[in-house]
Amino acid sequence: MEEMGDKNESFEAKDFGWLVAMSMLFFALVVVGFWFEFSTDWGTYQQEFPQLLGHYGKVEDARDFRAGIKQIWIPKIGVTDRCITCHLGYEWSSVLPATIAEPLKPHPMNDWLVKHEFSRFGCTPCHGGDGSATTVAGAHQGGRGWDDPMLSRALAGQNGLTMNEMIQMRCNFCHRHDAATPAMEEINLAKQLVKKKKCMVCHVVEGRGGTTGPELTYEGDRNPELLNFAYVHGERTLFNWNVQHLTQASVVSPRTQMPDFNLKPEESRALTLLLLSWRRLPYPPEYIPDPEVAAAAMQPSPTSTATPTPTPAATPIAR
Ligand code: HEC
Ligand code: HEC
Ligand code: HEC
Ligand code: HEC
Known part of the structure; x- marks a missing residue:
């Protein structure tokens, strides 16, 4: 019996050791949990925001704000x-001044942006990026390649474009069938070039065109890893490949039948944005605007500034 007791006691001592270890581990996990909770990328912005609302007279909204x-x-x-x-x-442009720093700054607003209610369109259809992420790096993901990174000013700059110009690639996901759309100068220029340079003599696009070259209907879905970059300088992106191929096809694709168009840099960038906008996408019909409405909106009226003026890109193409 005594032996048994001793054994039990040593068991208890062992158990106690475990208990201490486990509770220390548990405590550590709680601390780490709290640390994560309060060291989010967004915590400080959410503390600032109601103060900002209050400052600009929205006291009730400030009070109702829930982190x-x-x-x-x-x-x-x-x-x-x-x-x-x-x-x-983002939706406080009528209250908060545009001078507030990112990310609390209100979204720019104008007569066409207003047609894309944020509650119906979200953010990523126009901007790209990882919508589900809650860290800056995660949401503004990567910036390399052209799959779906957020189209930041930095990424645009690397490709000789402004952010506004680069975003037009995504605008055209939905506005593909407009002959021209207000506020889409890059794409409008590219759509004119497709006609002027007679691309469809050799390429099928949505069921129409010649078959000397490959079909281009979903050109934006092409995997850049399958392209020949041997004659392309700069980064191995679909964007770079296309810009250089459109300028001098004979250099990028030796022995191609495609003519050297010797386009201006801003023309080949615009055309590339158009090609990259041609993708298979999940948008149901109610998200596809009526091309006739766009055409009507393009009609210059005496007070309208919507007439497209192709703007030369700010910097020559990188590398
Ligand atoms: C219909 C397309 C569209 C949608 C939807 C959209 N944006 Fe934008 N956003 C734009 C355009 C265009 C610009 C202006 C780019 C420029 O002029 O450089 C812009 C600018 C911005 C800027 C930079 C503002 C600045 O002045 O520098 C931020 C940040 C931004 N958007 C975030 C968002 C967020 C967050 C959402 C979702 C709530 C959203 N956007 C939804 C088109 C859109
Ligand atoms: C965790 C916070 C956070 C999240 C989530 C976040 N952003 Fe931002 N965003 C910022 C901050 C901070 C800046 C300003 C500094 C910078 O550009 O990194 C910014 C800047 C921007 C800009 C201006 C970029 C430029 O190059 O000038 C755009 C556009 C933008 N965000 C869009 C988005 C979109 C779209 C999403 C969702 C996919 C998103 N952001 C998610 C914090 C965030
Ligand atoms: C005279 C015929 C011809 C004309 C006109 C022509 N192309 Fe091509 N294109 C080709 C051929 C052939 C290829 C395949 C070889 C190569 O990659 O250059 C090709 C390849 C391409 C590719 C690569 C497609 C892929 O999936 O491999 C793109 C993009 C392209 N052309 C765009 C255009 C655009 C935009 C225009 C008008 C500005 C145009 N082409 C005019 C013949 C033509
Ligand atoms: C997800 C689809 C989608 C995207 C992305 C999108 N739009 Fe639209 N856009 C629409 C729809 C749908 C309408 C029609 C809305 C209405 O009339 O109620 C519209 C309307 C417009 C109009 C008014 C004239 C017309 O065609 O009805 C302009 C101008 C416009 N968009 C420009 C842009 C620009 C510039 C961008 C990119 C910054 C953009 N859109 C991105 C779907 C989209």
């Missing part, structure tokens, strides 16, 4: 955009 992850969820187009967890001022 936490915020999102625009639109299952119909596969959007779960948590960008607004940080970009909290």
